[in-house]
Amino acid sequence: MPDEARHDLERLARIQRRFSEFGSEYATLPLYATICRHLTEDQDLASLLLAARPGQARPVLWLAALHDLVLRLPETPAAKWYPSVAGAGRTPSGDPWPDVRRTVLDHRDELVEKISTHGTQTNEVNRAVYLTLGLAAASRDVPGRPLALVELGASAGLLLAVDRYAVRLDSPDALSAPPVVLGEPGSTVRCAGQDRSGVASPGRAEALELPPVLGRAGVDLDPVDLADDDAVRWLEACLWPEVPGRVERFRAARDLLRDQQPTVLRADMVDGLSRAVEVARSQAGEGAHVVVFSSWALTYLERSRRTDLEAEVCALARDCALLSWLTAEPPSCAPGIEPPADVDEGGTVVGLRRWRDGHERAPVTLGTCHPHGAWVDLRFRGLDGQTS
Numbered sequence: 105m106p107d108e109a110r111h112d113l114e115r116l117a118r119i120q121r122r123f124s125e126f127g128s129e130y131a132t133l134p135l136y137a138t139i140c141r142h143l144t145e146d147q148d149l150a151s152l153l154l155a156a157r158p159g160q161a162r163p164v165l166w167l168a169a170l171h172d173l174v175l176r177l178p179e180t181p182a183a184k185w186y187p188s189v190a191g192a193g194r195t196p197s198g199d200p201w202p203d204v205r206r207t208v209l210d211h212r213d214e215l216v217e218k219i220s221t222h223g224t225q226t227n228e229v230n231r232a233v234y235l236t237l238g239l240a241a242a243s244r245d246v247p248g249r250p251l252a253l254v255e256l257g258a259s260a261g262l263l264l265a266v267d268r269y270a271v272r273l274d275s276p277d278a279l280s281a282p283p284v285v286l287g288e289p290g291s292t293v294r295c296a297g298q299d300r301s302g303v304a305s306p307g308r309a310e311a312l313e314l315p316p317v318l319g320r321a322g323v324d325l326d327p328v329d330l331a332d333d334d335a336v337r338w339l340e341a342c343l344w345p346e347v348p349g350r351v352e353r354f355r356a357a358r359d360l361l362r363d364q365q366p367t368v369l370r371a372d373m374v375d376g377l378s379r380a381v382e383v384a385r386s387q388a389g390e391g392a393h394v395v396v397f398s399s400w401a402l403t404y405l406e407r408s409r410r411t412d413l414e415a416e417v418c419a420l421a422r423d424c425a426l427l428s429w430l431t432a433e434p435p436s437c438a439p440g441i442e443p444p445a446d447v448d449e450g451g452t453v454v455g456l457r458r459w460r461d462g463h464e465r466a467p468v469t470l471g472t473c474h475p476h477g478a479w480v481d482l483r484f485r486g487l488d489g490q491t492s
């Protein structure tokens with residue numbers, strides 16, 4: 105057998121193992137788990153992923169390519185199995201595989217094209233849950249001071265409009281405490297998470313209201329323009345259609361911001377940071393409190409680039425009297441933020457660093473949260489002596 109063919113067979117075996125792992129790990133997702141289990145057996149269909157660019161041959165890319173196709177062509181047989189196409193609770197029961205297989209075979213070339221030219225990318229609107237709380241923590245010692253938000257790895261910039269969403273925080277014991285709603289309660293974009301530590305319990309909600317956001321700018325290697333239907337559909341296709349509310353929230357944010365999309369500069373986040381700060385400050389005014397934030401973006405930087413980023417942020421503190429750096433990242437990705445001892449590898453650590461008049465205050469680890477904001481476990485201790 106020629107070397108190249110042997111190499112492809114070995115790669116395919118690895119790909120099929122990944123499908124098998126995905127199917128087991130996400131067994132609660134009926135459609136995606138079933139597709140992945142079948143792909144473990146079906147060499148021909150799994151082999152589409154051989155077209156992926158180096159480092160991209162992951163099950164989520166194959167799944168996103170098919171999701172993109174059914175969103176574009178809702179008349180294909182596979183489409184009826186997707187809640188994002190058929191509607192939540194309107195998918196049939198039974199085995200989706202025969203329809204999925206037929207659709208993939210009918211559109212093989214388009215799927216290979218998509219897989220060979222795309223990587224997965226997301227913009228997870230429900231992260232507004234922990235971002236709202238993190239921004240409230242950052243503003244705690246400078247209440248009322250307008251915010252200039254700068255997001256690193258902003259994707260389409262949907263999180264830069266965090267103040268325009270309704271964010272509901274549920275008590276773990278729903279019977280004893282009613283939910284607290286922060287942000288814009290009447291917003292069409294509804295985010296929700298469980299507040300495990302009671303940081304937003306009813307008596308404290310007022311202190312969590314955000315100051316006005318007057319400036320917003322992001323940086324991304326590959327920003328998504330909300331006017332580009334293909335690019336927006338791909339961002340949507342990378343969401344998992346079976347997670348309740350995820351696609352609906354994305355669509356609501358897309359519709360809300362279509363004509364008012366925050367600026368997202370195309371640049372590496374280290375190189376583009378100071379330009380993004382300039383844009384946000386030019387909108388918000390010199391006296392604004394600049395908050396640089398990221399969620400699940402520093403994790404993509406090499407370690408040495410994270411150090412470069414830290415140096416850039418520290419340099420900004422010479423020019424911005426009020427500067428905060430809020431991070432929601434896997435453990436040990438955010439320079440200067442000590443992860444809690446009990447956080448696991450897939451966990452998200454929320455950290456805050458603050459510079460006031462050029463001097464840095466002690467960094468604060470606010471706590472941990474679900475990567476998509478389904479729960480938060482945050483404490484506002486260490487913010488100027490507060491103990492709650």
Ligand SMILES: C[S@@+](CC[C@H](N)C(=O)[O-])C[C@H]1O[C@@H](n2cnc3c(N)ncnc32)[C@H](O)[C@@H]1O
Nearest residue numbers: 226227228257259324325326372373399401404
């Ligand atoms: C997982 S997504 C998170 C997007 C957004 N922060 C959110 O929470 O929904 C990571 C984003 O970081 C961007 N990214 C990765 N490396 C980057 C870099 N070096 N500079 C700028 N953006 C980067 C990707 O293009 C992608 O849009």
